[in-house]
Amino acid sequence: MQASQRRQVQPEPAPDRDWWRGAVIYQIYPRSYQDSNGDGVGDLKGIIARLPYIASLGVDAIWISPFFKSPMKDFGYDVSDYCDVDPMFGTLADFDALVAEAHRLGLRVMIDEVISHTADIHPWFQESRSSRNNPKADWYVWADARPDGTPPNNWLSIFGGSAWQWDTRRQQYYLHNFLAEQPDLNFHNSEVQDALLDVTRFWLERGVDGFRLDTINFYFHSEGLEDNPPLPPEERNDQTAPAVNPYNYQDHIYDKSRPENLGFLERFRTLLDEYPVAAAVGEVGDSQRGLEVVAAYTAGDHRVQMCYAFDFLAPEKISAGKVRSVLEAFGRVASDGWSCWAFSNHDVMRHASRWAASEPDRLAYLKVVSALLMSLRGSVCLYQGEELGLPEAELAFEDLQDPYGIRFWPEFKGRDGCRTPMAWDDARPNAGFSTAKPWLPVAREHLPLAVSRQQGDPNSLLEHYRRFLAFRAGHPALVKGDIEFLAVEGDAIAFARSEGNERIVCAFNLGAKPATLALGDGKKGQETGGHGLHGTLEDGKITFHGYGAWFGRLD
Incomplete structure (x- = not known):
C-alpha cells in the first residue's frame, strides 16, 4: 500500500478550555428531580434516568446541588463528609455512572462545592471544638465573649439572629453566617485552604468538569472582628435575605466580600488549570457591591471563570431599563470579567410567579423573557422546571421543610415553594417523580404544565426552550460575542x-x-x-x- 493510500489518523481535538464562556447550565436540585427507589426523595440514579431529557433541551452542562453526606439541617448545604455521597442520594459508584452517562450525552458535569462552612457534626468541627489547643483548634472562627458575656461583635446571620453561637466546651463563640449548625471555616488558616483544595482535587479526579461555589464571597472575615456599620433605611435592599430580616440593616463590610479572598481564588484557579476543562461559577451574595465583586473574582485568567450576583434573582420585576443598566454597569466595572445570568434558582421564588403572574399572556411573556436571558452576554443558568414555566408552589406551614421559611413565616415563606418535585407526567402518581409520598408535596398547579403535557407541542414553553437553545447554539455571536x-x-x-x-x-x-x-x-x-x-x-x-x-x- 502506498503511503498516499494509508488512512490518515486524525489526532483527538484539544479539549475546549473555554467551553464555559457562554455555556447554558441546567441546575438540578437532586432531592426533587427524580426518585428511583421509592423513598420519596430524588437521587443520583433518578438523575441518570432523566439525563436524555436534559440533553434534549440543548444545554451544555448540568449543575447538581449538594448530594454529599449531611445531617440535612439545610438540605445538603451543611456537609459532614466532602468526599462521599449521602446514602439517600446513592453511592460514589452511582455518581461515577452519572458522570460517564452525562459525558456520553455531551453534557459537562458541575457540582456544588460548599466550602465556606461545614455541618457541626463534621469531624473537623468536632475536633476543633474539643479544646483550644488541638491541631484543628483554629480551623473555624472562634472568639472570646465580650466582658459582659455577649457575642464579640454585631454580625448577624442570614438565617436570623446573631452570627455567633456559644460553645460550652471551649467557652467561646463560633461564627456561623447561616444556621448555628453550619460553623464557618477559618480561611485565614492555610491548612484549611489546603484541605479544601484536596477536596476539590478529589472530585476533579472523578471526572467532574467544574464547580458551582456556594457563597463564594463569604470565605473570609476580617480578623479584627470589627462591628459592621448600619445601612440607612433607603439602602436596605439586600437581595440575599427577605425584607423582614434585620440582616438587611447592616453594611456587611467586615463579615464577607473581603479582599483576602482573591489570594485563595488564585490558588483555586491554579488547581483547576491542572485539568483540561475544569471551570467554576461562584455565587456572590452582596447587594451593595455584587457586580464589583463579580468583576474582581473573574478578572483576568487567574481567578474563577465566572460568577453570578442576584441582580435578576431579586423580587423587582425585570424591565428593559433594568437589563440595560445591569449589563452596562457590569461592563464598566469588568473589562475582562464574565458573569453568569439567571432568573430562578433553588433559593428564590420562581420568576414565573415573581414576574409573570400579573401578565395578561403568561406563556408569551415567559417565552420572550427566556429568549432575552439566553441572548445576554454571559453564561446562563436555568433552574429545573423553568423550561416548563412552573410557578412557585403554594405550601401550608405544616408542609414546610426549609428552616429559613419556618423562621420567618408567614411574612417570608422560605424556599420550599421553588423546591417541590419536578412534574414529569400528570397521569402518574406524584407526577411521575416518585411512587411514594414525596418529601415535599407535588404542586397541583404544576400538573397541567408537566413534561408529558408539553412534549411535542410546538406552542409549548418546553418546545420553545429547545427551539431557542438550538437557535442560540447556531450563532456564535449569541454564545460568546x-x-x-x-x-x-x-x-x-x-x-x-x-x-x-x-x-x-x-x-x-x-x-x-x-x-x-x-x-x-x-x-x-x-x-x-x-x-x-x-x-x-x-x-x-x-x-x-x-x-x-x-x-x-x-x-
Missing part, C-alpha cells in the same frame, strides 16, 4: 451581539401591547429565523406584537 446596546425607549430593548464576522441585532418587547422600535430612517436588514418569536423590520422600524422579538442583520 460582545454586546452593544441600541438606543430605545419604553418596554422595548435592543442590542447587538458580535463575534468575528457575525453581528446579530436582538430586539425584544417585554410589554403586552404592540410596540415600535425605531432604528433609523431607511434602515434595512435581514431577519434571522428559527427562534419562533415574531417581529418585522420595515422602513427602519421594528414592529412587535405584545411580547415579540426580532433577530437579524442590519445593512
